[in-house]
Amino acid sequence: MKAPLLFAFFIAATLQVCAQTYRLSGKIVDEKRNPVSFASVYIRNTTYGTTANEDGFYEFKLTPGTYNVVFRYVGNLERTEKITVTSHDEELNMTLANEPFALQAETGTGDEKDAGDDIISKVIDKREYYLKQVNEYSCVVFVKGVQRLTKAPQNLMTRDVRRMLQLDVNGRGILYQSESLSKYNFKNPDYVKEEMIASKTAGQNTAFSYNKASDLQVNFYKNNFDIEGLSGRAFVSPFASNAQRFYNYKLVGRSVKSGRRIAKIQVIPKRKNEAVYQGNVYVVEGDWRIYGVDLNLTKEQANINLVDTLNISQQYIPINDSVWLPTSTLFDFHGDVLGFKFKGYYLAIYNNYNVNPSFPKGFFNGEVMRVDTQASAKNGRYWANNRPVPLTTLEERDYKKKDSIFAIQNTPEYLDSLNKSRNGFSPLSYLIFGYQNYNREKRQSFYLEPFLQTVFYNTVEGWGINAKVHYIKGFDNGQSFSVTPELRYGFAAKMFNANVGFTYNYNPSTQSVLSARFGSDVLDLNNAGTRSLLFNTLSSLLYENNYIKLYRTHFGVVAWQHELTNGLLLNTQVSYAERQQLYNTSFNHIFDNKNKQYTANNPLANPPTVESMLFPTNQALTAKASLTYTFRQQYVVRPDGKYFEPSLYPKIRLNYRKGINGVLGSDVNYDFASLDVFDDRMKIGLIGFSAFKITAGTFLNRKSLYFMDYNHFFGNQGTTFNPTIGSFHFLPFYEFSTNRSFIEAHYEHNFAGNFLSKIPLVRKLKLEELIGVNYLAQGKNSTPISNTGLMQPVKGSYTEAYIGIQRFIFRVDYGIAFDGNRKAIQGIRIFYGIR
Structure with missing residues (x-):
């Protein structure tokens, strides 16, 4: 009986406390009876308070007692009123007069700038102390x-x-x-x-x-401040250690608030179109700390996105005798x-x-x-x-x-009606976006991929259909199960393939996923990535560029993913496949270019237009594992699952791949290991952000392996490209594939408009300028490709350098590529949202 009695006592005590709470409310106006929007109201010597709404009304609850209530807003005289709360709600309206920040005699003769600089210098001297206080x-x-x-x-x-x-x-x-x-x-x-x-x-x-609270954590004692969503670069605080390189300061005047002398300083950018604020700041003299700020950014001055003007106001109050924090x-x-x-x-x-x-x-x-x-x-x-x-x-x-x-x-009726409407089939929508059917009650969806991604053409299969369906079933605990069958038929090759995949996300909080896929398929010899079916269809039919090279596989694969501890993710996979070489069977085109022919489906064929053997039919049992570590991985836990925040630090991934010989007739025998260090978005303060990826790898054992077992690189051939960090702009898809040691490095920096924002007219376009470099170096010894006698060409180093401009998903780059010391290619590459 003790627990129920204690609970009842707690409820009774809580109700008693609530019964003794009364509302203090009112309206805050200025001398012209206009509402003072967002004025601060707090109880002196406490950290309890509120803020008026847009119309100047405020309210908060107090227990009976006598309080000194402080009313405050930048630019208005601070007022303190004593009020006694007894046994009923209280109303206290307030008029805040405009504050006359007066210049003293010694600063009223033209030296306001020097006085402003002097005051800010003293705040900057104490910046780090207050930052860590x-x-x-x-x-x-x-x-x-x-x-x-x-x-x-x-x-x-x-x-x-x-x-x-x-x-x-x-x-x-x-x-x-x-x-x-x-x-x-x-x-x-x-x-x-x-x-x-x-x-x-x-x-x-x-x-x-x-x-959320963390979105509005503004600390002007820090040198720079990022405003997510509005700009890719950080803005310089008026109190930064190097602030006087960016700002001029003018003392507007002084006033006395609660026995403290407050200086109002006008913040004036020294140059236009830099990542700086303009407006006023308020400083407690003697302590040389921030009392309040009233700063703004404009699209003309700061080149911000989405909005024309953003005003940032912040007020500090004393928490105790020495500590002030924002109210x-x-x-x-x-x-x-x-x-x-x-x-x-x-x-x-x-x-x-x-x-x-x-x-x-x-x-x-x-x-x-x-x-x-x-x-x-x-x-x-x-x-x-x-x-x-x-x-x-x-x-x-x-x-x-x-x-x-x-x-x-x-209501169920409305949701069912909405569900029925959304599930309607539209031929035009299916052509571009695909078709989705969702059942709300069963929490399951059915998705058919777009027609543009279903019909394809290549020189191996001819015209073909690659129909893929996604079925997903969700559960209340955040788990999900999906089935993805795929049917593929090439009319010229008269080749039918079918496979089906299963994925079970059984513990979202630890990223635990079990998956499997088996059947037959036509795959790219380069597993790092080349061109999509759509782009390969267009390049083949329009320009007779059959870039991708294909092979057929009958396979089965099982994979498991699990987060071992926060930040450490394990991926494992075991697969068995029979791999068969394919040859060209179709030579269709729209424009007949007599000076050009389709190349063979063997990327190493010599001459390139004549088919030859790349590898014999073989069996491969392969095991893979990777460990990815995210330094200080951060995440958000919501009722519907766990969501990971972008990392502030680089990630490291260790990969290992083993070709197992002799089991189930497997013909492969090799060991491959690599290490990746990468970061997709690394903020570099005032000059934007960078991305990089460095990979080093080697074959520890290469007794028996085939071309698809090589390490391949994310190359690009054609005008469009994939801007993902780790990809190349001009690298041929198969020419640099290797069974030796290698190192590749990618670096890209986005200046977030730092330079283009200073050019009249161009500034209005809000373009972002980029530079980047891609590098690849390989071991110079080569090994014959198994059982063919073909030799992969010996390659040394390869380098690309490029510049580009970007706006949202649209991007244009110009680059130059060097194969060793020889210039290999130069040109323009574009991206418009489709990979």
Whole structure:
């Protein structure tokens, strides 16, 4: 009986405490009676407070007692009011006068610039101290976001568009709202763990979203600050160690707040079109710390994407006598895209700081956020009691409307109707995107790949059909099971192949997957990657370039993947295959180029147009294993699964492949090992980001292997290319394949518009400039290809260098390739989203 009695006592005590909580609310306006949006309101000598909404209204709950309530907003006089809360709600309206930041006599004669530089220099001197002053802390963070459409082209505002976006007849309204409540934990230098307690969204996110506490962690004591989604480069803090190379500072004036002298400094970029802010910062003199910031970025000045202007406001409050931390952070933005004008904001409020949380060992284990299973199930009453910023009338009305629509749209009848509509077959859609049929109740889907990827042509099979179907079944625990049958028939070769694959994702939290596939298929001799069926069809028919070389296999393969510990992923695979050489059977083309002929299906044929034997029919039993380690791997745990965040550090992968001889008649006998070090996006501060991949490998034993067992490289032949790091722009698909030692290196840097943004007119295109280099070197000894007498050409080094420009998925590169010291090829390569 003790446990039930204790529980009852706890509930009774909780209700008693709640019964003694009363609401303090009011409206904050300026001297002209205009609302002071997002003004800070907090209790002096505590870390408990709130922020006014867009209309200037604020509210929060207090137990009975006497409080000194501080009202604060940058540019307005700070006010402190004493109020006593007894046994009922209290209303306290407030007028904040514009703050007269006055210049003193000694700085009123033209030396405001020198005074501003002097003050900022002192803050910069203490920057690192304040950056490391608080080693760890925890707090409660409320994040709110709103995106509104303020104007839209009338010719595009059809009834269906307005209904979809839930806008009024003038094309205006709230597009998206989000709120979240989290406990945020931090430890220097950059360890984070967030526990999201509640989350609410309504509408469609059409711009960018910062809906968790870690999205709005702005620290201007750091040298640079990245704004994800708006720019590929970082922005220089006005207090950075090298800030005075980028900014001029002008002392606007001084004011006294709560006995402290606050200096208002205007931040002025020294040069246009650099990654810098403009606006004002506020500094506590004597302590030389940040009191607040009011900075902005514009598309003209900073070349940002998506929005025209982004304003960042942040206010600091004292946590104790020596420690100050942010009480609020506000991102306020507006923009215009093709005549659609929008505005919005993202606001973070920090409460209940604990600067001595004493996190246990192992607390920061890579899990950067965990979303409570009931986070999105909190009802309106919960939000009314826990939301620190009151809703505006428009926001409340929008929530009610969207909640009602959501309730209707989640009835079984509506979902079944929507499901039926989406499952309708459209020939045009199937041609380009494929066809998908989804059963909501059974949580299963059926997907047929696009017709453009089903019909193909190559010189080995002729015209053919490669029909692939995907069936996926999902389960409540996040597990899933899929079946993928594939049928392939080449009409000229009269060759039919069929195989089927199975994949069982049985533990998403550890990336545990069991898969198998068996049957027959036609495969590329280069398993690293060449061209898709579609591109090979076009290059063959239009230009008589039959780049890919194929062979037939009857095979069976079983694979297993499992995360051994956070950051360490194991992949294993065992396969058995009978491999058969194929030859050209078809020579169709659209334009007859008399000076050109199709090449043989043997990539080493000499002369290249005459078929010859590359390898005899053989059997191969092969075992593979790889270990991939991600340094400080970070992940988010949501109710629907585990999701991995992009790594801040490079990854390492160790690969091993064994050709097993004599078992089940296997003819292969070799051992291959390689090591990869790679990073897809490595931020380089103000100058953009880089990507690189370095691979070194060798055959430890090569007693018996065939051309498809060689190590192949991700080459490219043709005008289009794949921009994935690790690929080449000009490298022939098969010419450099090797059974010897090799090393390849790839490096690419994206300057994120650092140079092109400084060129008039070109700046408006918001292009990103890139440079890169690809390198390959091999052992110079060669070994005959098994049982054929053919020799793979001896190759030394190969190098490519290129420059390019990019915008979204469109990219154009110009490069030069060198085979040893000889220039092999130069030209333009393009990418437009299709690989």
